[in-house]
Amino acid sequence: MIYYILGILHLILFCWAFYNILYFGVKPSKSLSWILITFFFPFLGAFCFIIFGINRRKIKFFELKETKKRKNYIQKSFNSDKNSNITILDNIKQKKIAQLIYNNTNVIVEDNNEVILLKNGEETFNAMFKAIKNAKKFIHLQYFIIENGEILSKIIKLLEEKRKENVEVRILYDTIGSFSLKKKTKKKLKEIGAEIYPETPFKFGSFLFSLNFRNHRKIAIIDNEIGFTGGVNISDEYITKDTDLGIWQDTHLEIKGSTVNSIHKSFLKDFYYATDQDLSKNEKYTTVTKIKGNTKLQIVSGGPDYEQSVVMQQYLSFINLAEKNICVLNPYFIPTFSILEAFKIASLSGVNVTLLLPKKSDSKIAMYSMYSYFESLLKANVNIYLRDDFSHSKVIFIDDEIASVGSTNFDCRSFEHNYEINAIIFDKKITSEIRSEFDERKELATKIDLETFRNRSIKQKTLERLCRFFSPLL
Numbered sequence: 001m002i003y004y005i006l007g008i009l010h011l012i013l014f015c016w017a018f019y020n021i022l023y024f025g026v027k028p029s030k031s032l033s034w035i036l037i038t039f040f041f042p043f044l045g046a047f048c049f050i051i052f053g054i055n056r057r058k059i060k061f062f063e064l065k066e067t068k069k070r071k072n073y074i075q076k077s078f079n080s081d082k083n084s085n086i087t088i089l090d091n092i093k094q095k096k097i098a099q100l101i102y103n104n105t106n107v108i109v110e111d112n113n114e115v116i117l118l119k120n121g122e123e124t125f126n127a128m129f130k131a132i133k134n135a136k137k138f139i140h141l142q143y144f145i146i147e148n149g150e151i152l153s154k155i156i157k158l159l160e161e162k163r164k165e166n167v168e169v170r171i172l173y174d175t176i177g178s179f180s181l182k183k184k185t186k187k188k189l190k191e192i193g194a195e196i197y198p199e200t201p202f203k204f205g206s207f208l209f210s211l212n213f214r215n216h217r218k219i220a221i222i223d224n225e226i227g228f229t230g231g232v233n234i235s236d237e238y239i240t241k242d243t244d245l246g247i248w249q250d251t252h253l254e255i256k257g258s259t260v261n262s263i264h265k266s267f268l269k270d271f272y273y274a275t276d277q278d279l280s281k282n283e284k285y286t287t288v289t290k291i292k293g294n295t296k297l298q299i300v301s302g303g304p305d306y307e308q309s310v311v312m313q314q315y316l317s318f319i320n321l322a323e324k325n326i327c328v329l330n331p332y333f334i335p336t337f338s339i340l341e342a343f344k345i346a347s348l349s350g351v352n353v354t355l356l357l358p359k360k361s362d363s364k365i366a367m368y369s370m371y372s373y374f375e376s377l378l379k380a381n382v383n384i385y386l387r388d389d390f391s392h393s394k395v396i397f398i399d400d401e402i403a404s405v406g407s408t409n410f411d412c413r414s415f416e417h418n419y420e421i422n423a424i425i426f427d428k429k430i431t432s433e434i435r436s437e438f439d440e441r442k443e444l445a446t447k448i449d450l451e452t453f454r455n456r457s458i459k460q461k462t463l464e465r466l467c468r469f470f471s472p473l474l
Contacts, residue, residue: 085109088296093321094402094426098298100317101424104310107265107299113257114293115425117405117433118230121238124252125151131222131254132158137284138168140221140267141234142199144177144214144407148185149236156185160192169194172270174215176200177233197274213304216407216418218252219267225289227260229253229421230405231394245360245390249441251329251434253405253423255297261288262299266421269301296426300406303419311408311422312415315396316342322398325352327438329395333357333370334411340373344380352383356442359386365467366411372464378450385445394422395434403431 084102086095088111098109118124132139132155139162146152159169171189173181175198189196199215220228230252232238237248255263268280279285302310319326319342326346333355335343347353355377361367374384397403406422408414425431 083108089426090401093323093399096321097314097317097402097424098426100313101298101300101310104306104308104313105301107262107301109296109298109426110258110262111296112291112293113255113259113295113297114291115295115297115427115430116254117430117437118228118232118252118254119437120249121232121247124228124230124232124250125154125238127254128220128228129154129158131220131226131228132162135162135167135222137223138170138221140170140219140264140271142172142215142217142219142267142270143234144174144216144218145233145235146171146173146178147180147233147235148182149240151236151239152185152234155234156188156192159189159194163193170271171196172199172215172267172274173197174199176214177216195275197271199270199274214413214418215270216414217266217270217301217421218407219263219421221260221264221267223289224260224264224285224287225256227255227263229255229263229407229423231392231407245358245362247389249389249391249393251393251395251405251437255423256289257291257293257295257297258288259297259299259423261286262297262301263421263423266299266301270419294427295430298424298426300404300422300424301420302408302422304417305419309415311406311420312336312339314404314422314424315339315408315410318396318398318402318404319343319346322346322351324399325354326398327354327356327396327435328410329356329391329393329438329441330410331358331361331390331392331394332363332366332409332411332414333373334366334409335373336412336415339410340376343377343382347377347380347382353381354383354385354442356385356387356391356438356445358390359388359446360390362390368460368463368467371460372468374448374453375450378448378453384448385442386448387441387445391441395438397431397434397438400431400435401428402426403434405434 084099085108086098086102088109089095089098102108116127118127139159141155163169169189169192171194173196178198186196200213218229218232231250232252235248237245238250239247241247264285265280268278268285272278272280300310300314302314316338319339326343343353357370361370377384393405394408395403395405403425404422405425406420408418408420408422414420
């Protein structure tokens with residue numbers, strides 16, 4: 001009798017999930033995966049669907065109060081009377097990308113910026129240490145991963161010195177990404193006078209939100225004069241050789257100028273969510289020191305609190321508007337159907353598409369899932385190179401004139417569930433610098449040949465297909 005009741009209950013849950021997937025699902029591949037999971041894994045499948053699978057953009061009943069809180073803040077603080085400022089851009093391609101981002105986020109294109117490309121963790125941390133040492137008013141840090149080690153110890157020492165000079169310090173961290181951050185370290189930071197808060201704490205009423213929606217941004221703002229963003233977390237992986245992956249490689253940006261305020265607005269929104277403190281009305285945190293730079297930038301701050309999948313649309317616009325070449329450097333290349341088809345269409349249309357990806361990964365499932373897409377891309381003449389070292393960079397540039405550096409991976413989690421931030425650089429000089437670094441790395445990488453790749457083992461192919469099944473859920 002008990003099995004009969006459980007069977008009926010499972011059927012009811014499956015039918016409920018099937019209805020929601022059918023009417024509110026976005027991607028066929030992802031929908032199919034959820035249908036199979038909820039059917040073949042009784043109760044557990046339905047539970048996972050409630051946490052990870054519900055499309056909260058479409059089903060208002062499931063829109064969480066945290067998402068509503070963010071949306072209300074965006075409406076209040078991000079709406080602008082300014083136009084998109086796209087007239088300062090050089091051509092229709094740049095203007096289309098910039099208008100798309102403006103229509104989604106109300107963030108305008110800013111000129112009068114200086115940008116320094118930071119090519120690895122060592123360059124990034126040295127630049128950050130210098131900026132923190134020179135701070136006069138406040139230091140705001142936000143990272144997906146903050147973990148104990150040499151880098152964090154140096155930062156804490158610097159912050160302690162700045163607190164003695166009455167410089168304000170505020171820190172945000174992601175609950176799951178920084179899970180290993182020790183309690184005594186957080187206590188130490190509080191003792192020196194730093195405000196430190198989890199971005200998505202596990203608490204009653206917001207468990208589903210905390211578990212599924214990660215804040216993946218990496219941001220540092222010093223006095224609203226210097227901003228840092230990109231792919232680098234606060235971790236020793238960038239300076240200490242890992243047994244399997246070596247020293248992680250990554251790309252970051254140091255920015256001075258008007259765009260710093262756009263980055264800072266993203267931090268202030270997240271700080272408001274974490275603390276209920278609205279700092280956006282204080283000129284101390286919104287006034288930017290003007291400089292005479294010549295780099296045009298636009299910040300893309302996307303997440304589930306926006307109506308559209310902003311970062312995915314940004315990547316699609318890059319791919320669709322490219323005329324000569326598309327170059328991608330990313331650690332987790334697990335494309336959605338639309339992204340995959342866009343790459344193939346671009347390549348078959350005569351655009352030179354080159355993917356520079358790591359041969360190894362910190363996630364076996366992600367690695368095998370990534371490999372499962374290679375054959376169809378190779379058939380469409382996409383160039384794929386595999387690096388021996390582990391690159392954590394999230395970079396895409398097109399036609400050697402427009403580049404994006406940020407926190408966004410090519411996967412469903414970044415597109416649908418994570419809070420991400422990218423910087424679009426409308427500058428041939430900076431893009432050329434990124435191109436040079438890309439080409440140097442490519443020369444040290446191994447190009448995949450279609451016929452050779454087809455001859456990989458049955459075991460390899462099986463692992464790829466199994467992991468790809470879960471790819472829409474990663």
